Amino acid sequence: MAETPPSNMKPAAEGAPTSGSRRARLWALCVGIGVLLGSLLVVFSPFREKLDERALSGLGFFTGACDDRGDSRATPESGCLALRAKPTLTTSQLAAAVPHLGKVHLKLELNLAGTAVDNIDSLKELDDVQSLDLTVTPVWNVDALSGMRSLKSLVLHRTQVQDIAALKALTGLQSLNLWETRVSNLEALRNLTDLRQLDLRDTQVRDLDGLANLPHLETLKLGGARNVRNIEPLGQLATLKMLDLNETQVERLDPLKKLHDLQALYLANTTVRDIDVVAGMPNLKTLALDGSKVENIGAMRGLVQLETLVLARTPVTNIDALKGLTGLKRLNLSDTSVENIDALSNLKGLRTLNLFRTEVRDVDALKGLKGLQELYLANTPVKDVDVLKGLTGLRELVLYGTMARNVDELKAALPNTRIVW
DSSP, X not given: OOOOOOTTTHHHHHHHHHHXXXXXXXXXXXXXXXXXXXXXXXXXXXHHHXXXXXXXXXXXXXXXXXXXXXXXXXOOOTTEEXXXXXXXXXXXXXXXXXXXXXXXXXXXXXXXXTSOOOOOGGGGGOSOEEEEEOTTOOOOOOGGGGGOTTOOEEEXXXXXXXXXXXXXXXXXXXXXXXTTSOOOOOGGXXXXXXXXXXXXXXXXXXXXXXXXXXXXXXXXXXXXOTTOOOOGGGGGOTTOOEEEOTTSOOOOOGGGTTOTTOOEEEXXXXXXXXXXXXXXXXXXXXXXXXXXXXXXXXXXXXXXXXXXXXXXXXXXXXXXXXXXXXXXXXXXXXXXOOOOOGGGTTOXXXXXXXXXXXXXXXXXXXXXXXXXXXXXXXXXXOOOOXXXXXXXXXXXXXXXXXXXXXXXXXXXXXXXXXXXX
16 A cells, blocks of 8 residues: 655645745746836936926026037937027026036037126036037136036137136047137147147237147137247147138248148238248148238149139239139239239139229130139229120129229120129
8 A cells, every 4th residue: 555645745745836936926026027117217217308408498598409500400419418508597597407417418518608607617517518618608717627528629709718727637628719718828738639629819829839739730720819929839730721820920931831731821911921831732722811911922833722812902913823723713812903814814713803902904814714703893994894794604793993884785795693883
């Protein structure tokens, strides 16, 4: 007879699978709740950020598209939030907005231009600001920026800022605008080796040594920085593509002789006379010499890539060097003593020609320039304009102050041209 298990053993044998099943169900339930909570966090996290954006709107901000150049219709960049302050924003409102900004885990482009904000200490709490615009604000102290290592673009245009020592730690900065500030000392920029664009127009800058070792600098604007005379440090900036020296005290361009990649050079209202260095700038597309002392332009021969040339208000009289500049599109010779423009006869790409207040009498050289769209002959001794009848591409022709004849016939021949007479 088979042995029967004791009665106290049977419940245990049957209960073992029952207990395991319960534990399995409990485990599955916990996992399900965890997944559900995770999903809810994913779903409602953007909603939480949207709530913060609404709060920011109430504090004086409106959202835009990152790098939208003011186009509110542009699609915002993924992972980036652009905030522009309303003109009424105050320093206290900015401080109240910072906690909300800290919760929006996105790259921030913060535009405070034109506001009454005079203190930015509250921004110390933000780690994700990549762009900050303080144009025309009463801000004068920027020490709060010293810890904002994520900053790539900073605009201090027309602020009261003078001391920029706090910027020396911002090694990720790529664009810096100090236009119309009281800045004079550039030592803080010495190690900002990632800088691409630097605007120092109308500043008190004199010593440029702090710029000598910026290996990626492409755009440098010094126009109106009237204390600048010595540009030796710029000779090391081999990556420069645009250099603005308008209205500085620069006299000599020799230090620029190694800047072979330069594409635009502005020398308006300087005492520069010798431009021989441009002969070694094969990529030069724009050269502005208006109001300078340049008379000899022989160094331009061979600059076939030149597109824009401004010689207005210079002592230039002979333009033979322009004969082969077939890439030229815009030429300004106004307020010069130029008489002969035969050198322009083969410049088929010319679109705009300004001869205001020159000594030009004969415009026959323009006969073949079918692509010419704008021609300014005001206050010249030009009489015969019949040759212009064939320039059917002209959109504007200015003849006031001339002795032009048969203007009515010219108007009939050029019905689509606006003729100012």
